Amino acid sequence: MQLKLARVGKKVGAETWLHPLDLAPRESAVTVLLGVTRAGKTSLMRLMAGLDAPTTGRILVDDTDVTGLPVRHRNVAMVYQQFINYPSMTVAANIASPLRLRGQTDCMPRVREIARALHIDEFLDRLPAELSGGQQQRVALARALAKDAPLMLLDEPLVNLDYKLREELREELGALFEQGRSTVIYATTEPGEALLLGGYTAVLDQGELLQYGPTLDVFRRPASIRVARAFSDPPMNFLAARADRAAVSLRALTDVNLPAGRDVPDGDVTVGLRAAD
Numbered sequence: 001m002q003l004k005l006a007r008v009g010k011k012v013g014a015e016t017w018l019h020p021l022d023l024a025p026r027e028s029a030v031t032v033l034l035g036v037t038r039a040g041k042t043s044l045m046r047l048m049a050g051l052d053a054p055t056t057g058r059i060l061v062d063d064t065d066v067t068g069l070p071v072r073h074r075n076v077a078m079v080y081q082q083f084i085n086y087p088s089m090t091v092a093a094n095i096a097s098p099l100r101l102r103g104q105t106d107c108m109p110r111v112r113e114i115a116r117a118l119h120i121d122e123f124l125d126r127l128p129a130e131l132s133g134g135q136q137q138r139v140a141l142a143r144a145l146a147k148d149a150p151l152m153l154l155d156e157p158l159v160n161l162d163y164k165l166r167e168e169l170r171e172e173l174g175a176l177f178e179q180g181r182s183t184v185i186y187a188t189t190e191p192g193e194a195l196l197l198g199g200y201t202a203v204l205d206q207g208e209l210l211q212y213g214p215t216l217d218v219f220r221r222p223a224s225i226r227v228a229r230a231f232s233d234p235p236m237n238f239l240a241a242r243a244d245r246a247a248v249s250l251r252a253l254t255d256v257n258l259p260a261g262r263d264v265p266d267g268d269v270t271v272g273l274r275a276a277d
Contacts, residue, residue: 001062002060003151006058007058008021008022009054010043010055011055017207018047023202027183029200031200032193032199032215033204034191034194034201035204035205035230036205036230039205041156045078045185048076048153049153050069061151074151076153077147077149077151078144078154078155079154079155080155083133083137090125090126091120091124091125091128091131095146098147112124114145118142118145120142141154145176148182152183157186159188171196190233192233197215199215201213201215203218203227210227211224
């Protein structure tokens, strides 16, 4: 499925939540929406899902205009920060629910396969309330994976889990995404998560799309200081400097020699230094 956003923007009253942007996430790949809280990630995902309508612009799916088409008429799977499961249904029934909604009767082989991949196969006969928070989030993720929707949206799905569990699930999700056919949009505030998931990254800041491309390219060649700052953990230090063709002179500090063969234009520049530099 090819999703395209053409000059899509969102205003609420006098406040601009998203400035008009163009974005065409790579089909059947993972695109990470990276940015701090209130950068516009959730607003953008809600437009993609059909939960909200844009103020300006068009949303196209396979060149068909779906702008304003409500979510119930779109084949989309979405996972939120807070896990959402059917409390009166077993784990197995929760995972099987999207399969049964489309008329599939023999659901259990697929349910067991996904549950095994997310290490919740031993809990299939339990109710969600009998599980830990991390296990409940795995159930929500399993249900989204079972739907096998062409567009899967994950809005910081691991943010409320403890560090160890987040690390485990990141690796598992990366492997599962590679096996699937869905176009995956994954929102996070953590640069390390974007690097681990790989694929492509769209950097958002204050409702603006700053840069989109392969994750390593965006990380290694940020288009602006704002992108470099957003894609830095721990935060970069920015220092005023003056560049000539051989070196960068940090004001009141020592010279920083550039790699051999790399030229820079003369003039005032801003140098960003990561912890490893």
